[in-house]
Amino acid sequence: MTSLTFYGGVNEIGGNKILLEDKGTKIFLDFGKGFSRREKYFEEYLKPRSSNGILDLLTMGLIPDIEGVYRDDLMEKAGKKLVAPDIDAVLLTHAHADHVDYISFLHEKIPIHMGSTCHMLLQAIQDRSSSDFEREVLEYKQVHSKRGDPKIQRKIKTFRSGKKFKIGSLEIHPIHVDHSIPGAYGFIIYTSEGPVVYTGDIRLHGMKPQMTEEFVREAKAAKPVALLCEGTRITEEPTNESEERVYNESSKLVSSTNKLIFADFNFKDIDRVRTFYEVAKESGRKLVVKIRDCHYLKHLSKDPNLMVPNYDDENVVIYKPKYRSGTYANSDYVGDDSYFASLPNALTATEIAAKPDKYLCALGYFQFTSLIDIKPAKGTPYIHSASEPYNEEQVLSQDRVNNWLEFFDMQKYQIHCSGHAKGEDLFQVVKDIDAEMLYPIHTEHPTEYVKATRNITIVEEGKQYKL
Numbered sequence: 001m002t003s004l005t006f007y008g009g010v011n012e013i014g015g016n017k018i019l020l021e022d023k024g025t026k027i028f029l030d031f032g033k034g035f036s037r038r039e040k041y042f043e044e045y046l047k048p049r050s051s052n053g054i055l056d057l058l059t060m061g062l063i064p065d066i067e068g069v070y071r072d073d074l075m076e077k078a079g080k081k082l083v084a085p086d087i088d089a090v091l092l093t094h095a096h097a098d099h100v101d102y103i104s105f106l107h108e109k110i111p112i113h114m115g116s117t118c119h120m121l122l123q124a125i126q127d128r129s130s131s132d133f134e135r136e137v138l139e140y141k142q143v144h145s146k147r148g149d150p151k152i153q154r155k156i157k158t159f160r161s162g163k164k165f166k167i168g169s170l171e172i173h174p175i176h177v178d179h180s181i182p183g184a185y186g187f188i189i190y191t192s193e194g195p196v197v198y199t200g201d202i203r204l205h206g207m208k209p210q211m212t213e214e215f216v217r218e219a220k221a222a223k224p225v226a227l228l229c230e231g232t233r234i235t236e237e238p239t240n241e242s243e244e245r246v247y248n249e250s251s252k253l254v255s256s257t258n259k260l261i262f263a264d265f266n267f268k269d270i271d272r273v274r275t276f277y278e279v280a281k282e283s284g285r286k287l288v289v290k291i292r293d294c295h296y297l298k299h300l301s302k303d304p305n306l307m308v309p310n311y312d313d314e315n316v317v318i319y320k321p322k323y324r325s326g327t328y329a330n331s332d333y334v335g336d337d338s339y340f341a342s343l344p345n346a347l348t349a350t351e352i353a354a355k356p357d358k359y360l361c362a363l364g365y366f367q368f369t370s371l372i373d374i375k376p377a378k379g380t381p382y383i384h385s386a387s388e389p390y391n392e393e394q395v396l397s398q399d400r401v402n403n404w405l406e407f408f409d410m411q412k413y414q415i416h417c418s419g420h421a422k423g424e425d426l427f428q429v430v431k432d433i434d435a436e437m438l439y440p441i442h443t444e445h446p447t448e449y450v451k452a453t454r455n456i457t458i459v460e461e462g463k464q465y466k467l
């Protein structure tokens with residue numbers, strides 16, 4: 001028997017956790033964190049407790065209550081009976097938290113398959129973040145471990161686009177897709193009942209639409225029995241957004257002023273990093289990055305295909321934050337921070353403020369205290385290069401962004417290109433692939449897809465669908 005059970009990504013954007021069973025083989029497609037469902041009960045200072053193992057997460061419905069899946073230490077703490085792992089693998093589409101983060105709770109014997117670029121990104125994310133119970137993907141600390149105890153390493157298996165591999169009765173064909181993070185893949189999975197296609201997150205208006213087009217072409221040729229398609233922006237009308245437009249509009253703005261420029265964007269979006277790096281360079285400015293983001297540049301500059309500069313690039317400056325003593329003393333910086341802060345291209349707020357026309361600061365919302373030290377001139381541009389807020393919490397922080405900008409008399413510009421395809425593009429993908437059955441996921445509006453096909457199953461969470 002072959003079946004699909006959806007434990008996340010149902011009527012919500014992200015949090016995908018899809019169980020595919022085929023004869024004796026069981027795999028999960030992604031195991032992400034569902035932000036909207038987490039926000040219903042938790043926030044920054046109200047978190048699931050590690051002291052309760054997975055009990056808080058299970059009770060509040062953040063992860064499914066199924067056996068043979070979770071870490072022994074977390075099961076024990078939760079007062080649950082220990083069962084040997086009963087999942088053959090997880091197939092990961094990409095390194096966004098809503099697809100990867102809750103792998104943190106899975107048993108370490110379950111192998112995680114991911115693209116090699118995705119692996120590199122997860123290493124960078126791990127290096128730059130402080131330890132977090134809800135983000136221990138590549139390695140984790142047992143809840144009862146003492147200081148100095150080694151971390152438990154997960155079994156990571158990497159793949160490359162186009163190279164098929166087997167897991168039990170399944171043959172997996174990973175194919176790269178274009179999304180707002182490098183190392184993103186879709187899958188064609190050959191089961192005993194026919195091919196199952198999973199898009200992950202996709203777009204067709206980005207820098208490499210040909211990658212998504214190749215995936216769609218291969219998926220169509222496979223004549224799939226099932227298509228699991230994302231629908232984040234299914235209700236949105238077409239616009240002419242593109243990374244090129246982000247580049248052109250930002251470039252025009254930057255070359256029209258001698259003031260300092262602030263750009264707020266997600267550093268995992270490497271296309272965007274490259275865009276602002278190029279915009280800075282062509283206007284005779286240097287890109288100012290946070291110490292934390294040096295970890296990304298360190299890892300990702302190793303891959304020549306990504307074309308990102310390293311942290312010591314001649315057009316990159318590291319923002320040296322004011323820590324403990326408030327005097328930029330060497331002893332204020334510990335670990336990797338002390339290395340990055342000691343580099344000749346690490347500059348303080350005063351040094352940056354002295355030459356406003358020489359820098360483009362990739363310093364966003366979480367570095368707004370830097371404005372107090374930099375004291376930007378009236379009318380200093382702030383480019384918001386991320387999606388518009390879509391939930392209450394984001395609206396609140398957006399209000400706070402506006403308060404800061406108003407306080408410093410800064411000028412806000414919205415210049416962005418999304419990581420997700422819009423309605424028309426998604427309908428076309430579904431029509432092109434033409435699967436026997438469509439299962440819309442990663443969307444709040446699954447029924448919109450009736451505009452593209454009649455062969456549609458509106459998914460119910462936790463229900464098993466036989467293929």
Ligand SMILES: [Zn+2]
Pocket residue numbers: 013014015096098099201442
């Ligand atoms: Zn997603």
Ligand SMILES: [Zn+2]
Pocket residue numbers: 094096179201419
């Ligand atoms: Zn994503």
